[in-house]
Amino acid sequence: MADLMKIRATLKKDFTEVKVLMLHPMETGRRRNDFDEIVSAHFIQQVSATLNGSTVLEAQWGTGVAKNPYLTFYLSNAKVGDKIAVKWMDNKGESNSIETTVISV
C-alpha cells in the first residue's frame, strides 16, 4: 500500500516543507461512467499529520479536492531526523498512512 502515498519532508532555512501525494479517485458521486451509471462517491474526508507523534495538522475534505490529492504543508519546529506521519481516511472507511523523517536540503 505504500505506493499509494508519497511524502518528502525537507528542512529549509527556518521551516520544514512537507509534500504529500495521495493516490485516490476522489469521486464526487455525481460523475457518470461510460455506461451512463453514476459512480458512487469515494473521497478522502480526513487527513491528519503528526510530528514525532503530536498532531500538527488536521484537515477535513469534501469532494472539491482534486483527484490524487496533493498537499504541501509547513512546520516551524521540526529538526532533521524528526518523524512525520500523514494519515488519511475516506468516506468508505478506507485509510492509509505514511511516515518519513525530516531531511535537510
Next chain:
Amino acid sequence: MITRRNLLKSAAALLALVPLRVVAAVWNKVAFAATKPEAALQGLGISQPQPSSEIDLVAPDFAENGAIVQIEVESHIPNTEAIAILADKNPTSLIANFMFSNGGIPKLITRVKLAETCELKVIVKVGDRYYEASKNIQVAVGGCG
C-alpha cells in the same frame, strides 16, 4: 445498586470523559453537504468574516481545466487556527478545512476542483474571529463531474 439514576449518572460521566479530540475529528457532514457558501459557513460555525489583506491567496486567474486547480494559501494573522476553502459555484461549496496546531504553519498548497468560473474564498479562524480573502477564477472546462 444499579438504579436508573445511577446508570444515567455514570453514562453522563463516561460522555464527559470522551476526549475533545475525538469530537473534533468527526467529519462535518452538515458543512460539506451545503450547496450554498452561507450554509457551509454556518455549518462550520463561522460568522461575519472580515476581509483581510494579511491572507495570501495564490491561484491562477484562468484555469484551463477545472478538475485540477493548484492554489496556495497563507495566513499572516497571528494565532491562526484554521483555514477553510470554498468555491461559491461548486455543487457543494466547502472544499476543505485545515486546522493547525503544535508548530503547524498556517500555509498550504493543494489542488481543488472548480465546477465553473467562481469566487474562490478562504476563511481564516483566529479564536472566535474570522477573516476572509477571495479571488475570481475563470474556468474554461468545469471539473466537478
